[in-house]
Amino acid sequence: MHHLLCGLAANPALPPELVDRLISVADDDIALHLAYRPDLGRAQAVALAERVEDSAVLLAYEGRLSAADVDPRIRPDAALALLDAGAGRPEWARLLAADPVRERREKLAACPGLRPDVVETLATDTDVRVVAELALWATPDLAARLAAHPHVAVRRAAACNEATPPAVLAALVTGAGLPAARHCLVCDRKEPPFVHGPECPEPDCDLLPGASCDGSHESAVRDVREAALRNPATPVEAVAGFVDHPAALVRWALATRQDLPGWAYARLASDPTPGVRADVAGNPGIDEALIRAMADDHDPAVRRGLAHHPRVPLDVLIRLARTTKLGVTLLPRVAACSSAEVEELAVSPDPAARMLVAHRRDLPAGTRDRLADDPDAKVVKALAPHPGLSEAQLRVMLDRHGVRVLAKVATNPDATPALLVDLVRHEPPVHKAFREVARHHAAPAAALLACLTDSRADDGVRPVAAGHPALPPRVVVELLADPDPQVVEAAAANPSLPPAVMSDALSGR
Structure with a gap:
């Protein structure tokens, strides 16, 4: 029942009179959900703060309580929250300074x-x-x-x-x-003398190893x-000399500074500690010559740092993309590409270059469509979430590359309901696709029911699907009795839950 009430507290369709009833029975968890409701009125916020003392701080930060609603002697933590947010009364600080x-x-x-x-x-x-x-x-x-x-x-x-x-x-x-x-x-x-060891037997000790x-x-x-x-x-003149300090942590402290002279960055770029070199690699203060010199570093974290550098030369970035796992992300240098550079990458014979630019979500239609037909699965996988792709194009991607691109196709904002149904029925199944379909705004009831009942979906998919507003109200009601409390909470928060059922659930708590 507690998970059901928490879900109701978060339900955007909960009628105001039922919000009032929930406030009257709220505990800490329910109050947390209620405090974030965008429709919570001032009187309701005051009532919730009176019901659950700890909620007053969150309500103050959320702007639901004002200085007129808070007595610093009774609710000092809420008064502090208002002072911190710049909405408290200055005279409160004198009182709290002696707390x-x-x-x-x-x-x-x-x-x-x-x-x-x-x-x-x-x-x-x-x-x-x-x-x-x-x-x-x-x-x-x-x-x-x-x-x-x-x-x-x-x-x-x-x-x-x-x-x-x-x-x-x-x-x-x-x-x-x-x-x-x-x-x-x-x-x-x-x-003293005392050295705090790594395995301190004192449970309340807060000294660092x-x-x-x-x-x-x-x-x-x-x-x-x-x-x-x-x-x-x-001042840089006070710090630059420490690049040769024997302590790695001292040298590391300099690696992210953006005002060091070139010779200092060069010293740090050859530091024996990989973490120092990795921070230097991503530092906007280094120049192109040093970027090129570091591109062959044996440590993958250093190469990743270079790949995320905002001014890494494109030829270096392409070389890094061939040898380094860069994740499914749009890199800063690619995001800053000119139109000519975008086209240069898109028509490159190197699939690593085409994959880099395929992560952009603002490609010209012609460039996008050409990359959609790319023979390399990694390029197509990067492009699959791009808006503007037709259902036919997405299906061609699936036909050519199958499970390698399926989960990314499921994230496409223009994926149709029919396509989403086919994705959850695909053989062999792709577990990640179920989660993406469950959260997709266009997911139809048939796809969501598959996410709820198909044994091939992982356990975390069912709560996501249970909260989808496209689920039929009948199914949402049935899920209130599900053995998984997370599913119950998600279903109770589903705006498709009939108001009469919400009222009955509160009456039978």
Whole structure:
């Protein structure tokens, strides 16, 4: 019954009076579905918040509750949500800055537009986690001040903050000009020297493996440096010299920066750590010469990074497509192709080139139709979801390439009901096709019934089909008694469910 009520709560066709009845019996799960209803009125939202306290936060974020509906003394979490969304009353922050629950003060520290007195209260909070959260979002002046905080956790947050002044970020990289830190998360918990092992026996320990402190807070200081190196506001002259640092994590922190000099990228491109090279490969800051030099890297992640580079030369991209699994996605460079480049790829004798451009969904009709007749199954598979293909063209694809393209044909937005029925009856069956048919907007009842009853469909298909509005109401009603609770919930959320049945289901809960 609980799954049925959750489904009803999400049903877009649920009459307003039944929404009210559901609110009166809602628990946390039902309230979650109700809160996302686009037709939920203000009075209903207030009633739901009173019924299920935890729903008030979500309702506030969804804009269903306003400041007039929330008392911060009674619902502090909802008040915080409104402050975070910029819809709360500024005076609430003074009250919440003194809240005994640390998590609330920490949440408040991330809210925009706090008054100066509230900021000062949070900056001197007794819990370092609150101060660190404040440093993460602080204005330049406050961030500069907190960068010299005695606790390393606060300094690390300032190092992540792009509003922290560049000179201060440079100091956080080296530590020069800053007073020595006195505390870190490790020595807060353990007497130094201490190294946190990978298999900690303490169930409530939140220290990361490898965290250590011998009195110099070494692992925490390293984290500050890495955060500052990643921060794009840190001056490049303060970071470039670290490309030869012996620690891989330090070098890795530089690999995604887009402002390094060419020589620095060249060093990182030959780094012994594959992850460093992979991040460099996808970095928009590298030039064509380095892209070409990296194209023969033995690591597939590096080659994938290059393939996703927005300015990879087309000839390099084609070469990468031959040797690297790039996934079923439109690559940035192909998306940016000019009309001439699109045609160049489409008529290429290399099927890898034709496959790349076949992932576009805005091809000229002539180009699209020519690729639909391509002899290579991978090209046709990439093209099959393209809008504008006729039923006859899709059937020719199936006749020529069979199961290799069938699931992708099922995703085509112009696939006809008759074709979708034939796809689920295909021999041999293609399991992925059932799921695509079950969610297709044009799927007819016959295809959906096959998705519900055919043993060849995997278990996850039935809930998808049960929620399809093209199912006959009689079938939807029958599915309310299905042994699979996911199917029951999906059927209860189906807008084809008759209102009288919705009412009866609520009455018999």
